Amino acid sequence: MKVAATYNIKGGVGKTAAAVNIAHLAAQSGLKTLVWDLDPQGAATFYFRVKPKVKGGGKKLLKADGGLLPAIKATDFENLDIIPADFSLRHLDIDLERKKNPEKRLKKLLAPLSGEYDLVVLDCPPSISLVSEAVFRAADALLIPVIPTTLSLRTLQKLDDFKKEEGLDNLLFLVFFSMADRRKKLHREIIEEVAGNRADVLSTLIPYASDVELMGVHRKPLSAFSTNSASAKAYRALWGEVRTTLFGGK
Amino acid sequence: MNALYYRPGDCSSAKALSELFAGKFTVKAERERMAAQTLFDTFDWRLFAAGMSLREVREEGAPVFTEWREEVSDALLGRMEGGLSRKSAPAFGAGVNERLSQILKLRALMPVLTISATWRQLLLRDASGKTTVKLKIKHWSAGKPGSRKLLPLPPTLKLIPLKGYEKEAREARRLLEEKSKLTPAEHSTLALAFQAAGVKPLSYSSKVGAKLNEGMAAEEALRIILSRLAEIMTQNEDGVLKDIDTEFLHDFRVAVRRTRSALGQMKKAVPATVLKEFKAGFGWLGTVTGPTRDLDVYLLKLPGYAKALDPATVKNLEPLFRHIEVRRKGEQEKLKTALLGKRFKSLKKKWGTALGKTWNSSQEWYLGRLPAKEVADRRIFKLYKSIAKQGALLTPESAPEAVHRLRIAAKKLRYMIEFFSSLHPPEKVSEVVAKLKILQDTLGDFQDFEVHRLLLYRFAEELCAVKPPPPPMTFFAMGELAESIAGRQREARSALGAKLEEFTSQENSKLIKSVFGAAGSRLSNESSGNLQH
Numbered sequence: 001m002k003v004a005a006t007y008n009i010k011g012g013v014g015k016t017a018a019a020v021n022i023a024h025l026a027a028q029s030g031l032k033t034l035v036w037d038l039d040p041q042g043a044a045t046f047y048f049r050v051k052p053k054v055k056g057g058g059k060k061l062l063k064a065d066g067g068l069l070p071a072i073k074a075t076d077f078e079n080l081d082i083i084p085a086d087f088s089l090r091h092l093d094i095d096l097e098r099k100k101n102p103e104k105r106l107k108k109l110l111a112p113l114s115g116e117y118d119l120v121v122l123d124c125p126p127s128i129s130l131v132s133e134a135v136f137r138a139a140d141a142l143l144i145p146v147i148p149t150t151l152s153l154r155t156l157q158k159l160d161d162f163k164k165e166e167g168l169d170n171l172l173f174l175v176f177f178s179m180a181d182r183r184k185k186l187h188r189e190i191i192e193e194v195a196g197n198r199a200d201v202l203s204t205l206i207p208y209a210s211d212v213e214l215m216g217v218h219r220k221p222l223s224a225f226s227t228n229s230a231s232a233k234a235y236r237a238l239w240g241e242v243r244t245t246l247f248g249g250k
Numbered sequence: 251m252n253a254l255y256y257r258p259g260d261c262s263s264a265k266a267l268s269e270l271f272a273g274k275f276t277v278k279a280e281r282e283r284m285a286a287q288t289l290f291d292t293f294d295w296r297l298f299a300a301g302m303s304l305r306e307v308r309e310e311g312a313p314v315f316t317e318w319r320e321e322v323s324d325a326l327l328g329r330m331e332g333g334l335s336r337k338s339a340p341a342f343g344a345g346v347n348e349r350l351s352q353i354l355k356l357r358a359l360m361p362v363l364t365i366s367a368t369w370r371q372l373l374l375r376d377a378s379g380k381t382t383v384k385l386k387i388k389h390w391s392a393g394k395p396g397s398r399k400l401l402p403l404p405p406t407l408k409l410i411p412l413k414g415y416e417k418e419a420r421e422a423r424r425l426l427e428e429k430s431k432l433t434p435a436e437h438s439t440l441a442l443a444f445q446a447a448g449v450k451p452l453s454y455s456s457k458v459g460a461k462l463n464e465g466m467a468a469e470e471a472l473r474i475i476l477s478r479l480a481e482i483m484t485q486n487e488d489g490v491l492k493d494i495d496t497e498f499l500h501d502f503r504v505a506v507r508r509t510r511s512a513l514g515q516m517k518k519a520v521p522a523t524v525l526k527e528f529k530a531g532f533g534w535l536g537t538v539t540g541p542t543r544d545l546d547v548y549l550l551k552l553p554g555y556a557k558a559l560d561p562a563t564v565k566n567l568e569p570l571f572r573h574i575e576v577r578r579k580g581e582q583e584k585l586k587t588a589l590l591g592k593r594f595k596s597l598k599k600k601w602g603t604a605l606g607k608t609w610n611s612s613q614e615w616y617l618g619r620l621p622a623k624e625v626a627d628r629r630i631f632k633l634y635k636s637i638a639k640q641g642a643l644l645t646p647e648s649a650p651e652a653v654h655r656l657r658i659a660a661k662k663l664r665y666m667i668e669f670f671s672s673l674h675p676p677e678k679v680s681e682v683v684a685k686l687k688i689l690q691d692t693l694g695d696f697q698d699f700e701v702h703r704l705l706l707y708r709f710a711e712e713l714c715a716v717k718p719p720p721p722p723m724t725f726f727a728m729g730e731l732a733e734s735i736a737g738r739q740r741e742a743r744s745a746l747g748a749k750l751e752e753f754t755s756q757e758n759s760k761l762i763k764s765v766f767g768a769a770g771s772r773l774s775n776e777s778s779g780n781l782q783h
Contacts (some may be wrong), residue, residue, distance in 0.1 A: 030318065030328030030346045049380040073414030076373075076381045078326045081413055118345055219379070247344035 001114040002246040004121050004174075005139040009155050011126035014145040014178035016043040017212050017222075019123035021235040022143070022242060024221035027080035029243075031118040034072065035082045038092070038135070039125040042085030048075040049219050050084045057088030059095050061109070068109055069116075077224065081117075093130045102130055107138035119246070128162070136168055141246060145178035145206070148190035156194070173200045174245060176238060179208040204238040207231055251411045251419050253323060255439070256432045258407040262387050264370050267407075270429045274421060275374035275383070285309040287365040288395060289440075290334055291451075292357035293489060293498065298451045300353050303440060304340070305365075306333045316340060318350060321440055324408070334359055356550070358495035361395035363447055374422055382418035384410040392443035401446040406439055407432070454485055456501045458508065462672045468519040468625040469609055469618030475512055475669045477605050479505045484598075490539075491586055496546040499585075503543050506535050511665045515629050519618040521611040524604055531597045538588040545578040548702055555702075558734045559727075566727035569720035573713055626670040627766040633663040634762050641750040646743070650700050653746070657693035664690060667766075678765045682758075689753045692746050699739035706732045 004022070006015040019035060027033040037044040042052040054061055054071045061071055061083070071083045096102040110120060124135050136142065144159065146152045156175065163171060175198060181187050182205070195201045206212075209231040211222060218225045222232045258267075268277040288306045291297045297304055304318045318328035318340070328342035328350065340350060340359070367390035374383040386408040391400035409426065411419030426432060444451050460475045482505040489498030510532045517525055552571065556564045588594060609618060617625050640656050664686055671679045706728050713720055752758070 027326075028329055029343050030326055049378060051378065051380070071414075074412035243344055 001110075001117055002119050002141070003110060003139045004119065004141045004143055004242065004246065005124050005135045006121065006143045006145065007124045007132065007135065008144055008146065009126060009128050009158065010147075010152070013126075013147050013152075014206060014212070015126070016047070016123050017215060018143055018145050018176075018178065018206070018235070018238070019121050020044050020047050020215065020221050021223060021232075022239050023080060023119070023121045024077055024223055025236060025239040026119050026121075026243070027077055028223070030079065032116065033080050033119045033121065034113065034117045035075075035080070035121045035123060036068075037082060037085035037123050038089060038131060039085055039123055040087055040089040040092075041125070042087075044123045045082065045084040047215055047219055047221065048082050048084075050075065050082055052085045052087065054084060054086040054088075057086050058092045059088065061086075062092075062095055062099060062105060067112060069113075077221070089125075096130045096134060103133045103137050106134040110138055128158075133166070136163075136166065136171055139171060141172040141174050141242070143242065144173060144175045146175055146194070147179050148177050148187040148194070150190070153190070153194065156198075172245065174202055174242060175200050176202040176204055176206065176241075178206045180205040181208050202238065202241045204234055204241055206234045206238065251416055251423075253411065254409040254423065254434045255436070256407040256409070256426070257404050257435050258387065258430070258432060259405075262389070262405040262407060264372060264387065266430075267372055267385060267387065267426075270425055271372075271374055271422065274425060275418075276376070276379070278373040278375060278381075280371040280373065282368060282370045283309060284368045285366075287367065288361050289363040289365065290359040291362045292354060292359060293486075293494070294357065294454050294456065295362075295452045296353050296355075296357060298440075302327065302353070304334075304359065316342075318342065318346075324410070356495055356497050360494065362451075363392055363443060363449055364395050364397055364400065365390055365392045365443060366400050367391075374418065376418070382412060382415040383422040384412065385422075386410065390443075392447045394447050394449060397447075403439075403442055403446055456482060456504065458482075458668055460669060460672060462622060462670065464621075464623065464673065466622045467619050468516065468622040471622035471626075471670070472512060472516050472519050472618075473605050473609075476509060479509045479512070480598075480601060480605065483509075487589065491589060493582055496543075496550065499539060499543050499546065503536070503539050506532055506539065507661075508665050508669075510536060511662050512669060515633075515662060515666055516625065518615060519620075519625060521609050521616075522613060524609065528597075528601060528604065531601070534593070535597065539585055541581040542578065542585045544701070544705075545574060545581060547698065548574060548705065549578065551698065551702065555731060555735060555738075558738075559730060563727045563730050566721075566723040567731065569713065569724045570709060570728060570731075573709060573716070577712075622670065623673045626666060626673070627768075630663065630666045630670070630766040631762065633659060633666060634759075634766070637663060638754040638759070641754050644746075644750065646747075650696075653693065653696055653743070654700075657690070657697050660686065660690050660693055674765055678761070682762060682765060685753055685758055689749045692742055692749045696739060696742040696746065699735050699742060703732050703735045703739065706735075 006019040006022075008015055016039070023033050023035045035044055035048075037052075045052045050073050061068060068083055072081050073084060074081050096105055099105050101108075106122075113120065122135055122139065124132065142159075144156070146156060159173070163173070175194070177187075177191055177194075180191065182191075191205070195203075207230055209229070211226050211229045211231050214226070215222055222229070222235060226232050264279045264282075268279060271277050286308045290304045290306065301321050302319065303321055304316065306314060306316050308314050313331060314333045316330050316332065316334055317326065319326055328340075328346040330340060330342045334340055336358070339347070339354065341347065342350065367388055369386055369388040369390075372385040372387070373381040374385070376382050387405065388408070389405045391402045393400040409419070409423060441451075458475060458478050460471070460478050462471045462474060483502055486498045486502040486505070489495070490502050510529065513520055513525060513529055513532070549571075552574075556567070559567075611618060637656065637659050640652070640659060644652055644656065664683065667679060667683060667686070710725060710728055713724070
């Protein structure tokens with residue numbers, strides 16, 4: 001089982017769109033996939049039309065003996081399940097802090113699912129917190145959507161520093177440009193600079209496009225209603241790169 | 251709760267079913283879909299045996315795609331755009347390909363069934379529009395691959411519960427069963443489809459599996475075994491000629507080898523004329539099929555050998571790989587000519603005739619009339635003692651030929667045990683074969699390494715004669731490969747001693763004697779001196 005987490009300290013960069021679309025594409029290809037919506041905003045949960053409610057809330061989810069299984073709901077899409085968000089996740093940091101080895105807790109909770117799922121996608125809230133630390137330790141890869149702006153580069157640098165300080169050498173960073181507009185000179189320059197200086201930048205660009213916003217209207221992943229759009233093709237290409245990185249081969 | 255299947259009969263329209271659930275659920279009927287599907291499997295039905303199906307789906311108005319599913323749960327295991335290529339394995343993508351290749355291994359996929367289906371899904375939704383239960387109504391027909399005439403099958407209705415919505419699934423089930431008086435049916439839709447189409451899954455096995463009984467005479471038992479082997483050869487012949495995958499030739503040659511071994515080991519139960527003619531005939535068949543198989547094995551083993559070398563050396567070996575492929579193609583053509591030729595046709599015909607009648611030879615010392623079990627057991631025990639003797643004489647300095655002879659003896663023993671396995675307690679046979687297999691694996695490895703190492707020298711000579719010859723680095727790389735194989739051979743050789751000791755241990759000897767030893771000694775006492783093979 002591989003665990004990928006969509007993560008960025010900044011909000012509104014396309015984390016949830018990436019999580020939902022990659023999870024859907026993975027499930028379509030035959031990989032048993034689980035999304036865990038860790039963001040109390042519950043956007044991924046909303047896209048999948050699942051009630052944003054977990055019995056017992058975030059506290060119960062963190063209990064080692066309870067396990068995550070009772071919280072899992074099937075989405076409308078084959079092979080794709082979700083642990084929905086719950087508003088109590090806004091206290092997840094506090095709940096985690098009360099546990100032993102809190103930064104290892106998510107990894108421990110996910111371990112029993114390895115026989116059930118091939119891929120778990122964690123949709124993370126935009127923050128740097130104990131939850132993020134626990135995600136970094138649970139994940140095999142962080143999918144980091146970045147809008148090509150100067151501020152984004154600073155965010156990336158902070159993540160690099162954090163990774164180094166915490167000794168997270170096995171955690172893969174998979175950086176990709178999101179909401180990118182190649183017509184903008186600044187975007188082009190930033191993309192070239194970052195891609196030139198980092199080895200962990202994926203070649204796919206997710207374009208800024210309205211059909212991604214339509215996910216909220218249709219309440220479906222993009223490839224479930226707009227298979228031939230530029231954005232859908234971009235997410236397919238992104239999934240291809242992520243798949244090769246996580247699972248190897250072609 | 252697992253998915254439930256029903257035979258809906260008259261209650262198979264979307265309208266009728268929607269009315270059943272109205273009030274409790276919001277029912278969304280998806281559009282009706284139609285598709286022509288071709289089901290694929292290996293010659294030996296590996297997917298069917300694993301409870302899976304692989305289908306090429308041509309849906310109206312949509313591009314072709316291929317799906318791999320678990321049959322009972324209908325769980326999606328893999329999906330890819332496009333159909334299946336006859337020449338290469340399906341490309342579902344990383345994470346899925348590996349799982350499929352664990353099942354298929356070396357076998358190619360062949361079409362086994364054609365299905366035409368019309369289906370519709372009903373989605374039972376909650377107030378927020380979330381699907382909580384799915385129903386799938388299917389009308390379909392099936393036939394042999396490529397057939398235009400498809401036989402209609404009873405419509406099916408499937409109730410698919412969704413994780414986390416068990417309460418809703420139970421409610422949907424209650425409504426369905428109470429209002430329409432349906433009861434769940436056993437899921438056997440694919441089995442029904444095969445039956446309707448006149449296709450028999452799992453109809454092929456490469457195992458001899460001869461059903462013999464205690465009182466059977468040796469000749470009768472032997473003819474049953476040889477007939478079964480002839481059947482295996484026939485079943486694989488077409489696949490060999492068409493070169494569908496390497497396993498057809500493998501199974502064909504194993505059947506030939508077993509035939510020769512059975513004739514050799516049970517020669518006192520075979521009339522001398524039969525023995526003479528067919529020993530030569532099958533000897534020839536073994537010879538004409540050998541070169542292609544040897545090259546197949548080489549090509550299959552090469553990636554494993556290459557892993558031990560550095561990438562630059564492997565790159566320099568590419569002219570060798572191409573040369574082996576070209577040679578293999580040439581040998582396959584020669585093999586095809588031989589199998590399409592008169593000699594093979596005549597061999598098959600005469601062998602069929604010979605096996606179809608009782609031999610009942612009147613020649614002296616003919617053992618055909620004696621109980622099969624006693625004749626076979628004596629032979630098996632003797633083979634075991636021979637292996638023990640050869641093994642005891644084997645030293646680290648013994649020539650490779652001595653190891654080769656031991657390997658042949660082990661193979662003969664294995665075949666004899668398997669031929670007559672139905673005459674012995676199955677758990678004891680399994681135990682003996684498992685121990686023998688451990689020894690055979692090491693002997694086999696050693697032999698393969700020896701053959702492959704020596705073949706490299708022959709290939710080197712052949713490559714020198716090629717115009718233009720490959721670059722010098724290819725020959726250096728071949729030298730490295732030969733040394734790497736020699737290293738593996740030395741490892742196999744040093745492991746052999748322990749494996750032999752284990753096989754010929756007191757504990758194992760006791761086991762073999764208990765299964766095969768008693769009858770053999772009795773037979774020997776009754777007719778001493780007459781049973782020397």
